[in-house]
Amino acid sequence: MSTTPRTRLSPEQRREQLLDLGVRLLAHRSLDELSIDLLAEEAGISRGLLYHYFGSKQAFHEAVVRHAADDLIAQTTPPTDGDPMERLLMSVTAYVDYVIANHEGYVSLVKAAAGGNESLRAIYDDARSALNSRIFREDVDGEIIPDTPATRLVVRGWSAMTEELVLAWIDDPGGVSRERLLAIVAGSLRAVVGIIPPG
Template sequence: MTSTSGRTRMSPEGRREQLLELGTQLLSTRTLDEISIEVLAEEAGISRGLLYHYFGNKQDFHVAVVRRAVEQLVAITAPRDIEDPLEQLAVSLGAYVDYVVENYTGYVSLVRAASGGNDELRTIYEAGRRALVDRIFEVTGSDGMDALGVPDSPAVRLLADGWSAMTEAVVVAWVADDHGLSREDLLQRLAGALPAIALA
C-alpha cells in the first residue's frame, strides 16, 4: 500500500477486503436491499465504477457480503476449550445470540433472502447452518455425545437440523421481544433442548 498526493493507494486484494468489511458492517444495521453499490461507494468514498470493477453487479456484491457474514458467524461461534458438552453448546449459543443482537436487521434480511428464492444466497446460508450443526458432533465427539445420552446417527442429525431451525426462530423472536426470558435462561433452555429432542 502506497500513498500519493495524500491519497492511500491499496492493492486490489486489500481494497476488495476493505469493501467487504464495510459491506458486512453496513449489514449490521441495514437490510440487504438497502445496501446498494451506490451506498457502498458513498460510504467508502470511491466511485461506483471502481466498485463494479470488484463486484460485477449488485447481486455479486450481495453474495460476497453474505458469504463474508456467514464466515464471520461461523468463526464467532467457534467452540472454546470447555469439557462439559452442554456448557460448550451454551457458550457457542451465547456467541450466536450476541451476533444476532448486534446484527439484527441484516441477519433477519439474510434469513429472508435465503428463503426467498435466491438459490445462491440460500446455498451460502445453508452451508453455514450445516457447518454450525455438524460442528456440534465433531467438537463434542462420540464420547461427549454418549455423555449426553445422544447417539450420533442420521436420525439424530436430522433432529439436530430441526433444533437448529427452531433455535434460529426463537433467537430472532427473542431479540425482538424477550417475553421476560433472560439471556441466561434462553441459552440454558436452547442448549438443553437438543438432547431432549434427540432422546424424545
C-alpha cells in the same frame, strides 16, 4: 483518526476491507437497503471502482453475505477446552449475540434465502450445515449427542428452533432474560435427543 502510516493495500486486501464494511453496514440494514451507492459513499470511493471489484449488485450481495457467514462461523467457534455442554453453551451464546447484533441483516438474509434467491440460499444452507455438523465434530465421543440419522435430523430441527426462538425473542422478549433464553437454547438440544425412541 488512525495514527498508523497508510500503506498501499493489495486489491485482495482492499476487497476484504470493502467486504468488512459491507458486513458492518448490513448489521442494521436489509439486503435491499445495502446498495453499491451506499457502500461507495461510506467507503469514499467511486461506484465504478466497486463495480470493478464486485461486478454486479447481486455478486456484491453474495460476497457480503458469504463474508458475514464466515464471520458467524468464526465467532461461534467453541473454545477448545471445557466439557461439551459448556462449549456448546459458549457457541450458542455467540450465535445468539451475533443475531442480536446483526438483526436487520440476518432477517433479510433468512428472507432472501427462504424466498428463492438460489445463490443466497446456497450460502445460507452451507453456513447452517457447517454450524450443525460442527456439533458432531466437537462432540466426537457423543457426550451430548451420538451421531445417527435420527440425531442428525434432530439437530436440523433444533437449529431451526434456535433461529426462531432468537428472532421471536428479539421481537418480543416478554420478560424472558437473555440468560434464560440461552439456557433454553443450549439445554433443549440434549432434551430433544433424550426423547428419541430407539430405532
